[in-house]
Amino acid sequence: MISQVQAQPQLNLPTTTLTILSYVRWNTPNPISLCILNNSQLSNQFIQVNQQLKSAYQIQAVSLSELNKVMCNAVFFSTYTPREEQNIINNLKDTPLTFSSNNTECELGSAFCLYQNKTRTSFKVNLASLSQSQVRVDPRVLLLAKSTEP
Amino acid sequence: MFRKSSNTSLQKIFSQSQLLIFALTLGICSLIFVVISIYTMNTYAKQSLNIFSATLSEQIQPAVIFNDPITLQQTLNNHIQQYPIRAIQVINLQGKPLAEAYKPTPEFAWMENLFDKVFFKHPVTRTIKHQNNQYGTLIIYGSATQLMSFFFQLLICLSAGIFIILLIMLWLVHSTYQKLMHSIQPMVNTVESLNLDTQYQARLPSSPIYEFRVISGAFNNLLDKVQRTNEKLQSENSQLSHQALHDQLTELPNRHYFYNILFNQFEHPEKNQTALFFIDNNNFKNINDVYGHLAGDAVLKEMAQRLKKNVRSHDVVARLGGDEFAILLRNIKHYDHLELICEHLIECSKAPLSFDQHQIHFSFSIGVAFSKCATTPEDLIAEADNAMYKAKNLAQGWYITPCLNPDQESSC
Numbered sequence: 001m002i003s004q005v006q007a008q009p010q011l012n013l014p015t016t017t018l019t020i021l022s023y024v025r026w027n028t029p030n031p032i033s034l035c036i037l038n039n040s041q042l043s044n045q046f047i048q049v050n051q052q053l054k055s056a057y058q059i060q061a062v063s064l065s066e067l068n069k070v071m072c073n074a075v076f077f078s079t080y081t082p083r084e085e086q087n088i089i090n091n092l093k094d095t096p097l098t099f100s101s102n103n104t105e106c107e108l109g110s111a112f113c114l115y116q117n118k119t120r121t122s123f124k125v126n127l128a129s130l131s132q133s134q135v136r137v138d139p140r141v142l143l144l145a146k147s148t149e150p
Numbered sequence: 151m152f153r154k155s156s157n158t159s160l161q162k163i164f165s166q167s168q169l170l171i172f173a174l175t176l177g178i179c180s181l182i183f184v185v186i187s188i189y190t191m192n193t194y195a196k197q198s199l200n201i202f203s204a205t206l207s208e209q210i211q212p213a214v215i216f217n218d219p220i221t222l223q224q225t226l227n228n229h230i231q232q233y234p235i236r237a238i239q240v241i242n243l244q245g246k247p248l249a250e251a252y253k254p255t256p257e258f259a260w261m262e263n264l265f266d267k268v269f270f271k272h273p274v275t276r277t278i279k280h281q282n283n284q285y286g287t288l289i290i291y292g293s294a295t296q297l298m299s300f301f302f303q304l305l306i307c308l309s310a311g312i313f314i315i316l317l318i319m320l321w322l323v324h325s326t327y328q329k330l331m332h333s334i335q336p337m338v339n340t341v342e343s344l345n346l347d348t349q350y351q352a353r354l355p356s357s358p359i360y361e362f363r364v365i366s367g368a369f370n371n372l373l374d375k376v377q378r379t380n381e382k383l384q385s386e387n388s389q390l391s392h393q394a395l396h397d398q399l400t401e402l403p404n405r406h407y408f409y410n411i412l413f414n415q416f417e418h419p420e421k422n423q424t425a426l427f428f429i430d431n432n433n434f435k436n437i438n439d440v441y442g443h444l445a446g447d448a449v450l451k452e453m454a455q456r457l458k459k460n461v462r463s464h465d466v467v468a469r470l471g472g473d474e475f476a477i478l479l480r481n482i483k484h485y486d487h488l489e490l491i492c493e494h495l496i497e498c499s500k501a502p503l504s505f506d507q508h509q510i511h512f513s514f515s516i517g518v519a520f521s522k523c524a525t526t527p528e529d530l531i532a533e534a535d536n537a538m539y540k541a542k543n544l545a546q547g548w549y550i551t552p553c554l555n556p557d558q559e560s561s562c
Contacts, residue, residue: 011216011217022280053281053283054282120217140211140213143212144212144213
């Protein structure tokens with residue numbers, strides 16, 4: 001059972017990402033692997049949060065060259081521009097669900113674009129990209145996505 | 151006791167008993183109905199509140215998890231307007247409110263507060279969790295607005311029903327009363343008419359209502375008895391009075407009765423045309439001595455019959471006692487007629503009476519007085535008596551008292 005006294009999870013980059021993943025209905029069997037592209041520090045954070053949340057995601061730190069070789073259900077970009085992200089996605093043989101922490105407009109590239117708000121991490125959704133990934137995301141989560149920042 | 155019940159009418163009793171039955175029935179039925187319907191409504195309201203809270207907690211779950219108070223607040227605001235909810239609160243695990251929504255205070259706040267307190271005292275709480283993790287709590291305070299409006303509708307419908315039933319009941323009481331009175335009134339009329347009718351001939355009419363028929367029957371039986379008793383009494387009375395006024399042997403009026411008639415006659419205007427005949431048997435003592443008392447009685451009877459036969463039916467023949475008879479002749483137009491009548495009567499006594507193989511001869515003397523010549527009945531009687539004694543010494547056997555007044559017609 002869930003312990004009654006539980007810390008409210010801090011909504012940082014990994015937490016938000018993993019929470020969004022929890023609202024995705026996957027077509028493939030478990031476990032779901034999340035590949036962190038070219039960012040080992042972020043990868044470590046993800047692994048930590050994954051343990052904290054007791055979720056069963058397989059976190060992998062991968063380089064661009066490895067990307068087509070390993071099995072990735074989701075890919076996290078943090079070091080590329082939206083255009084570069086789009087190119088990488090176009091060249092992939094699979095259609096993973098893509099996240100980015102470096103894409104404030106969210107008009108190209110990743111499906112989910114995370115950005116740091118004043119107090120927490122919020123996200124935007126690129127619906128064209130999301131439809132390409134061929135996974136179903138809970139619409140309640142999509143409603144929480146910010147269209148454009150005022 | 152009579153005074154106490156004198157103000158009560160049948161209609162009042164009907165109304166009261168009907169009202170009591172009506173109030174009891176309606177009260178109990180309404181109470182049961184209200185309790186059941188409120189219980190059912192309450193159960194449904196709580197169920198729907200539970201369903202609602204489950205749905206809402208699912209809907210707001212991502213917003214709570216992603217800590218999006220704006221979306222949360224919007225969702226809560228939408229829901230509180232659409233559904234019968236007093237307040238919604240979402241708190242995080244630390245108990246800090248993430249979002250709250252309240253319904254504006256209604257018009258009948260005190261009443262709604264009362265209903266809320268009775269039916270939705272405890273809020274529905276639901277933990278918001280996702281994938282084994284807990285994120286917050288949803289607290290929903292139900293509102294009794296709909297219950298209250300249901301309750302008021304119920305009250306209005308019940309009142310309308312009560313009003314209609316009351317009208318029907320009053321009409322029923324009235325018609326029942328009318329129906330009863332329709333049966334009672336003829337009975338009352340009959341009894342009242344019996345009060346005036348000493349012959350007890352009236353009978354209570356039959357009624358379509360069984361109980362009244364029984365009463366009528368019993369009363370009519372009583373009336374039959376009373377009537378029979380009354381008739382018997384009357385016939386006995388008349389028999390007694392006949393005996394008191396008549397002579398037993400000859401069945402003629404006796405002295406007392408005859409004098410009554412005579413005195414009455416004197417008070418009437420036609421008294422002047424009345425003549426009084428006193429008749430006395432001449433040899434009655436002798437007949438008694440020779441033939442015995444039975445023969446005497448037979449002679450008296452024969453005399454009575456012959457006298458009666460030889461006067462008109464409206465003339466009164468009486469036996470004054472012993473062998474004395476009297477006749478009151480009315481409507482004597484002429485003084486002369488009296489002589490003819492005397493002759494005629496003397497003539498009728500001439501035939502002998504056959505009694506016990508004996509031929510009994512008898513005769514009588516007649517004294518006559520004409521009322522026109524007398525001032526009082528006593529005078530008339532005295533004159534007739536005197537005339538009779540005079541007649542005893544006359545061969546013709548009768549004597550008519552002449553009138554003393556000069557203007558009267560002279561006697562023979």
